Amino acid sequence: MPGGLAMADRAPDRDGLKLDRLHVSLGPVLNDWPAGLVLRVAMQGDVLQEVQADVYAPHADATAFWDEPWHRLLNGERVSRGELARRRAASHLDSLGRLLGVAGWEGAAWSARGLRDDLMAGAERAVITPRLARFARRIGRSRLLRAMTDGLGVIDVGTATAHGVTGPALRAAASGGDATARWQIWLAETTEALADLEPGEADTPAETVEGPRGPVDEGRAPSEGLLSALPSLVNGAELAGARLIVASLDPDLDVLSERATLQAAAHG
Amino acid sequence: MGDAAFWILAVGAVVTGIGVFQMDSMARATFLLLASFLCGAGELLLLGLGYLGMVIVLMMTMEMVVMAVFMVMYMMNPAGLMPMTMVHNQRPATVIAVVTFAGLVAGILLTPWPERKGARPMDSTMQVGEAIMGPQMLLMIVIGVAILATMIASVVLATDRGRYDRYGDRLERRRPDDPIPGGRR
Amino acid sequence: MGEDIGFWAVAGLLAAVGGLAVAAAMLDSVMGAAAMGHARPVAAMLDPVRETARLLVQQRSVVPASDSVLRLIGTGGIVLAAALAALVVPVGMRPVADLDIGVVWFNAMEVLVWAALWLIGWGSNAAFGLVGGYRIIAQGLAYELPHMFALITAALGAGSLRVGDVVAAQSGLWFVVWMPVAFAVYLLSALAMAFWGPLGQPVDEDLAGGAVSELAAVDRLVFLAGRYALLAVTAAFAVPLFLGGGAGPWLPGWLWMLLKTLAVLGVLVWARWRLPTMRMDRFMEAAWVVLIPAILLQALVVGIVVVARG
Numbered sequence: 001m002p003g004g005l006a007m008a009d010r011a012p013d014r015d016g017l018k019l020d021r022l023h024v025s026l027g028p029v030l031n032d033w034p035a036g037l038v039l040r041v042a043m044q045g046d047v048l049q050e051v052q053a054d055v056y057a058p059h060a061d062a063t064a065f066w067d068e069p070w071h072r073l074l075n076g077e078r079v080s081r082g083e084l085a086r087r088r089a090a091s092h093l094d095s096l097g098r099l100l101g102v103a104g105w106e107g108a109a110w111s112a113r114g115l116r117d118d119l120m121a122g123a124e125r126a127v128i129t130p131r132l133a134r135f136a137r138r139i140g141r142s143r144l145l146r147a148m149t150d151g152l153g154v155i156d157v158g159t160a161t162a163h164g165v166t167g168p169a170l171r172a173a174a175s176g177g178d179a180t181a182r183w184q185i186w187l188a189e190t191t192e193a194l195a196d197l198e199p200g201e202a203d204t205p206a207e208t209v210e211g212p213r214g215p216v217d218e219g220r221a222p223s224e225g226l227l228s229a230l231p232s233l234v235n236g237a238e239l240a241g242a243r244l245i246v247a248s249l250d251p252d253l254d255v256l257s258e259r260a261t262l263q264a265a266a267h268g
Numbered sequence: 269m270g271d272a273a274f275w276i277l278a279v280g281a282v283v284t285g286i287g288v289f290q291m292d293s294m295a296r297a298t299f300l301l302l303a304s305f306l307c308g309a310g311e312l313l314l315l316g317l318g319y320l321g322m323v324i325v326l327m328m329t330m331e332m333v334v335m336a337v338f339m340v341m342y343m344m345n346p347a348g349l350m351p352m353t354m355v356h357n358q359r360p361a362t363v364i365a366v367v368t369f370a371g372l373v374a375g376i377l378l379t380p381w382p383e384r385k386g387a388r389p390m391d392s393t394m395q396v397g398e399a400i401m402g403p404q405m406l407l408m409i410v411i412g413v414a415i416l417a418t419m420i421a422s423v424v425l426a427t428d429r430g431r432y433d434r435y436g437d438r439l440e441r442r443r444p445d446d447p448i449p450g451g452r453r
Numbered sequence: 454m455g456e457d458i459g460f461w462a463v464a465g466l467l468a469a470v471g472g473l474a475v476a477a478a479m480l481d482s483v484m485g486a487a488a489m490g491h492a493r494p495v496a497a498m499l500d501p502v503r504e505t506a507r508l509l510v511q512q513r514s515v516v517p518a519s520d521s522v523l524r525l526i527g528t529g530g531i532v533l534a535a536a537l538a539a540l541v542v543p544v545g546m547r548p549v550a551d552l553d554i555g556v557v558w559f560n561a562m563e564v565l566v567w568a569a570l571w572l573i574g575w576g577s578n579a580a581f582g583l584v585g586g587y588r589i590i591a592q593g594l595a596y597e598l599p600h601m602f603a604l605i606t607a608a609l610g611a612g613s614l615r616v617g618d619v620v621a622a623q624s625g626l627w628f629v630v631w632m633p634v635a636f637a638v639y640l641l642s643a644l645a646m647a648f649w650g651p652l653g654q655p656v657d658e659d660l661a662g663g664a665v666s667e668l669a670a671v672d673r674l675v676f677l678a679g680r681y682a683l684l685a686v687t688a689a690f691a692v693p694l695f696l697g698g699g700a701g702p703w704l705p706g707w708l709w710m711l712l713k714t715l716a717v718l719g720v721l722v723w724a725r726w727r728l729p730t731m732r733m734d735r736f737m738e739a740a741w742v743v744l745i746p747a748i749l750l751q752a753l754v755v756g757i758v759v760v761a762r763g
Contacts, residue, residue: 043580110489329568
C-alpha cells in the first residue's frame, strides 16, 4: 500500500458503468457547515452514495443558543414577543448566511451575517428594516440563485411527516419543498419577525413555543427531523448540490435531544 | 537558433512519446503524450505555420485534458499508486512501433522534397484558408457533415433514453423528466 | 511569427501584468471588506501584502502519496500561461509580440490553464482537490465553444487574427457597439478562464478551496499570483478585442489601454461579490442551448455586414 493508503474499490455507478469509489467523511468541520455533523459517504466522481449522517455530540450541558428564549418560556419565565422575534430573525439570518456562503455568494452572505450581528446587538427596528428590505430584495430577485437551488433536496409534505420535520422546512413543503422554497421561507419569516420588534410589542408576553426550527415543547428536538431526512436527500446528489441541501436544512446540532446525542455517541 | 530549436523539439517529442509507455500513472502518461504533441506543434511553428501550430496546441490540450478523465475512469489503477504497466503484448508491440517509426523516418529522408518556389507568403493562415475553402471546399463540406453525422449517431447509439422517456409518450411534459436535471426549467 | 521581441518590452509587459494583478487583488480585498461591513474598507488594500508575507513564512504542506511533480507543473503552468497570453495583449496600439495568429495564441494559452488546474487538483491526492480539478474540465466544456465563437466574431469583423489589426479595424466604431453579444460572452468566459467569482466553482469555498485546497505557503503564493495575473490578462484582452484598444482622445494610447483594462477588471472583481456561483450541472445546458445559438447568430450578423461592406 503506497503511502499507507488503501486503493479505491469499484462499484456500479448511476449510468450503468463500474467505476472507482472513494469513502470520504464530510465534516465535522467545514466552512458554512453545521459544526459536528459528519456525512460518511462513498463518492464516485462527485456523486455521493451510501450516505450516513452522524453527529459528534456537543457537550452534555450545551445550551441551545437559538432556542434558548423559548426554553425559558417553557420554564414559566416571562419572555417578551420582541425578544423572541429578534432571536428568530437572527437565527434565520444565520442560516441564510451559511446557505449564501455555500452558494458562493459572499457579498450577500456577509450582508446576512452583518444583519444577524446587529440584531443580536440590539439594533432598533427602524435601523434594521430598510437594510433587511434591501437584502431581501437583492436575493429574492436573484434568478441565478433560484436557478441554482431549484429542485434541490425536495421534502414534500409526506416526507416531512414521515421524518417528523417541523418548522420552516415543513412550511416550505407546501410551496415546492426544495432548497429555494426553504430559503424563501426563511427570508419571509425574518421580514415578518421584524414587525414584532415594535416598541409596543416588545413588552407583550409571548405564548408561542414555535422556535426558529420548529416547536421546542415536543419530546423531539426540531433538528432531529431534519437530520433524519438528510441522508436520503443527499444520496445521489453531486457534492456541490449536497452542500447546498445541507445548508438549506441547516440542522442545529446544539438542540438535539439527549436521546439523539446518545445514539450518535454510540454510533461514533 | 532555428536548428537548435528543431532538434530540441524533435528529441523532446520522441523522448516524451517513449515516456508515455514507461509511466505507471494514467495522469503522467496522458500529460507526457500532451508534451509530445506540443513539441510537434512547436516544429510547425518553426516552419512558419503559425495557425496550424497553435490549433494543434489548442486542440491537443483540450483533447488530452478530456482524455485524462476517460483514462482515469476506464483504466485500472488510476492513481498510479500500484505498480502497473502501460504496455500489453509487449514484444510484438515494440516490434510494430519500431518498424513504423523506422518506416516513417525512412520516408522523411528518402522523399525528394521540392525546392521552395517563389517568396514566402506574408500570411500563411490566409493560404491555409484559401486552400481549404477554395478548390477543396466541396470535400471539406462533405467531411464536415460526415463528422457531425458520426457524432450525432454515436450519441444516439450510446444513450439509452430518448425524448419519449424525457417528455412522455405524447411529448406532453413541459419540463423533461431526467434522473439528473440538466438545468433547463 | 518570427518578429523580434525586445527584452525590455517583455520585462515591461510582465511588470505591467504584475502590477495589474496586484491591483486586482487589492480591489478584491477592498470590495470584500466593504461587503463585510468594515468601517474603513480602504484599509484592506494592504491585505494582499500581508497575505504574501504570511505565505512566504508558512510551512509547505505535503500530502502522503501526492504527485508533487504534476502539482508543481500545474502551479507553474498557471503563471506561465498568464505570461504567455500577455505577449499578444497590445500596450497601446501594438502588442509586444504582434503574431499573425494572436487571437488563436491567446485562446491556446487559456486552454493550458485547464490542464494546469487539473494537474494541481490531481497531484494533490485529496478528494476535494480532485473534485475541483474535474470541475474545471466541465466548466471548460461549457464555456469554451461560446468563447471561441466570441473571439472568432471579433476576428471576423477585423478580417484578421492579428490583434493589431483587430484594434486598427475599430478606428471608426468599437466592436462592442455592433457585437454586444460577443462582448457579453467574452466577459462571461473571462470569469471562467480565470475561474473567478460566479464561475469560480473549481476553486470554490464549498470544497474548502477545491483544486487548490492542499496548496500552502509558496505554492499557494505562486498559484494566487498566476490566478490574479490571468484575471488581469483576460480583462486586458477584452480591450483590443471590443473596446478599441488604446484609442481615445487627449491621453496617450497606453494610458487609455490601462484605464479601460482597469474598468473591465473592476467589473470582473465586482461580479464576484455581486453574484452566486454557477454550478456546471445547471449552467451546461444554458451554455449550449442559449449561448451557442446566440453567439452564432451574432457571428452571422457580423459576417453579413463584413460581406456587404465588401
